Amino acid sequence: MTAGQKLTLTTRELHTDDFKLLSHLPETPLAFIRGGDGIVGWGEAVRLESNLSAGRVADLAAQWRTLVAAAEVTDEVQLPGTGLVAFGTFAFSDLSKAASTLIVPQVILGSRDGRVWLTTVSGAAAPDFWTHSAEYKANASINFETGEISAEKFKELVSSAVEKINSGTLAKVVLARDVIAKLPEKFDVRSVLQKLAHQYPTCWVYSVDGMFGASPELLVRVSHAQVSARVLAGTAGRGTDPGVDQAIAVALAASSKNTAEHAFAVDSLVKSLAPFCTHVDADPTPFSLALPNVWHLASDVHGVLREDASVLDVAAALHPTAAVAGTPTDVAQNLIAKLEGSDRGRYAGPVGWIGADGDGEWAIGLRGAQITDKTIRAFAGCGIVAESEPEAELAETDLKFRPIREALA
């Protein structure tokens, strides 16, 4: 089915007690969940793809409008995530071979603030995965091996990037490396998503078209003209001793390297958001966000939408942020392509959902992995600035691989 066709669907409320969305995942789920609330999709009613490289997000935003205009929706719940919804995952780079996709499931199960709903596309014959809690099969432990960029090569890339930065061509570039493993037979992502959600309750747990993970970073959320984003940049490992751990957080917040790196990311986000908003507020100083594997410097940004833009229109303007590309954006993107020399796929690209009214939530596709035919490939990266040291940056990528390694072990 394409954007031009007509979709009829219905959302109705389910009256159930003590409902846990994560216990009702269908096999091969579409999912976007945070703190137990969110949406889970089954099957595919429509798949929209973009053949464009540079304009792929805007192209899919336009295809979405066409699909929405023709659809007939009965929605008795009227909450974010009810009615017509598509899940999406986008390639990081204009040069990527990875498909950028929006998928409308045949069935969506959602939960928010104690309310539970079911959306069904008319004619969909769906299994009743929502009627009982499923038992998920544990997978064989996955051990990753070196991908296209080895640890040694990554350190060389960091040194090259620092040289470029010192020569004055750019201020920051985010470099990443990958690890790869064979996909075990009958791999079931559901137990992995459950583990991620349990371990990382403040992160956005996503699963779209084989791309899954638990991202701590919100590219953009639009809800009734309120725009929000969570910018992360600046990272340190957690301490095992509580006193040491606190000292690490304090040192992170005081470190000029990390605060400078963070400021680049907030400034670029605020600048890209400004044309869409009547005003934009960013936290004056970042706060320290504690995740089980790392501390991050974090800033929440809020704005009010000026025009009738959808969350994807805004995402198109924000991506790639300085948190995942660098500053200035175009110079950083070129340097990433030149130094990494491999395709990041959907890593660090937008991943999330959009509703018929254009509202939705998109995380940055971090702390995750992509499943393809027989492999599973994960990426982790970090912002390189003038003071960066190769060994420390390599160690930081190891910390960022931890969520996905541990969830798959």
Ligand SMILES: C=C(O[C@@H]1C=C(C(=O)O)C=C[C@H]1O)C(=O)O
């Ligand atoms: C690039 C990644 O993370 C990004 C880079 C960060 C940093 O350099 O401090 C912090 C959070 C993210 O914005 C990643 O997780 O792969």
